[in-house]
Amino acid sequence: MVEPPSPPFDLERALARLAGRRSLLIYTHDNPDPDSLAAAMGLQRLAEHELGLVATLTYGGIVGRAQNRAMVENLKMPLTPVERIDLGQFDTIAVVDSQPETGNNSLPAGHRIDIVVDHHPPRPGSARAAWCDIRPDLGATSTIVFEYLRQRGDAGSGARIHRGGAARVPRAGAAGRPQPALSHDPPQGSARPLRGA
Secondary structure: OOOOOOOOOOHHHHHHHOOOOOEEEEEOOOOOOHHHHHHHHHHHHHHHHHHOOEEEEEEOOEEOOHHHHHHHHHOOOOEEEHHHOOHHHOOEEEEEOOOOOOOOOOOOOOOOOOEEEEOOOOOHHHHHOOEEEEOOOEOOHHHHHHHHHHHHOOOOOOOOOOOOOOOOOEOOOHHHOOOOOOOOOOOOOOOOOEEOO
C-alpha cells in the first residue's frame, strides 16, 4: 500500500515559533544511519543560519558501519555522544528520523520535545512537539529536511540550492512492498565503531 501524500508543512510558521531560542539539541536515532545523520546535519544548518541557534548533534549507541563512519569522518560531522550531553543546557530539543518513546532514540521518555521530523508512521508522543513534520509517504527524513533547505533557497551554504534538486522518494521496497516502520538496521560487526568515549 502506498501512503497518501502528506499535507503541506508550514515551515515559516515553524521557524517563527522558535524565535528567541538560543540552543538546539538534535537527536538522531540510536546507531545512526546516513538518513538520520544527513537529516540532523541539514536541520542543524537550517537552525544555525535561519535562526542563529547554536545546534548540537547527538546520538546514542555507535556509528558502527564502515560507510556510516566514513560519512561522519569525511563530512567532519560534529557528533556528541549522548553520554556527554546535559539536557539542561538546551532550550530546544529535536528528534530526526525517529520519534519520542519509540525505543530507538536516547531522548528520555516523557521529556519535552520541540521538533520532530520523521518519515515513519506517526506515534502519539510526537504530538507534543510544536514543530511536528511526519511524512510517511516519503522514503527518507533527509528528503524532508532537504525540502526545508530548498524552500529557504540559501541556508547559508554560500551557494544557491538547485531548485529542482529535491526528489520525493516514495516509501516502498522491492516490487512495491511497503517498508516496515522504524526498521533501522542495527550496526553490523565492525572493526572500529565510533563510540561515546
